[in-house]
Amino acid sequence: DLFSLTDDFTPRQPQLYARIEAQFRFLDKNIIELIAAPLAFNYEKNNGSSIQFGENEYGLSGNTVTGRYEFNTYRASYRYQFIDKEKWSLFAGATVLVRDARIALSENGLVDETTDLGVVPLLSFDGRYKYSDNLEFLLKEDALVGPQGRAEDVLLGFLYKFKAEGLSARAGYRIIDGGANVTQVYNFSLIHFASVGLQYSFMR
Numbered sequence: 001d002l003f004s005l006t007d008d009f010t011p012r013q014p015q016l017y018a019r020i021e022a023q024f025r026f027l028d029k030n031i032i033e034l035i036a037a038p039l040a041f042n043y044e045k046n047n048g049s050s051i052q053f054g055e056n057e058y059g060l061s062g063n064t065v066t067g068r069y070e071f072n073t074y075r076a077s078y079r080y081q082f083i084d085k086e087k088w089s090l091f092a093g094a095t096v097l098v099r100d101a102r103i104a105l106s107e108n109g110l111v112d113e114t115t116d117l118g119v120v121p122l123l124s125f126d127g128r129y130k131y132s133d134n135l136e137f138l139l140k141e142d143a144l145v146g147p148q149g150r151a152e153d154v155l156l157g158f159l160y161k162f163k164a165e166g167l168s169a170r171a172g173y174r175i176i177d178g179g180a181n182v183t184q185v186y187n188f189s190l191i192h193f194a195s196v197g198l199q200y201s202f203m204r
Contacts, residue, residue, distance in 0.1 A: 001052045002186065008051070009043035009067050017193070029081035031091060031126075036074050039176070039191070043067035053105045054112025063108055070102040071176075071189070073153075075142065077124045091126040095142045097151070103187065114185055120144070120151055134161045138172070149180035149188075155195060166201040 019037040026032075045051075045065040051058045058065045079093035097120045104113035122142040129137045136159040143152040157172015174195040179188030 009045045012042040031079045033077040038072040040070040065107045068104045072100040074098045089128045095122040095124040151178035168199040171196045
């Protein structure tokens, strides 16, 4: 059956997410970036409507049906700095994304799931505007649209440099959008949330 985790289920609780990013700059204008970004949501369904998923039908007994959505990604990106001005900088390149995805329903010991482990190529973009010596505005994106689906990860935010050498804070709004319509699965999601973090740069 087609079903929606946001319309047919209720989020179990607000959740926090963490991601780790590491950048290596070499030959002045070249950047390699590595990212680990696990992402998971838990849901509950208590009404009497049923859902056929995998080998079983869920929701007939009136018991709580638990849903779980996972979309863990691991990425390696290469970007080259095409624009290097006093105020503006622009990096562009490509990303190889490894996705480890899982959708699961469970009820009273019954569990069905669909998993997907795959590799997706994306275009990568990082644009920055230097407002002052301490403040930069940024737009980062990994994205690609194809006939079978799409994948987008966009961050719009700012970077504030502290007086401590190499230490910065980053905050913004992140949107993750995408999915696939193939023989094995039909799945699309739109996730958006606030993003805050700390960044430390090792001086060369």
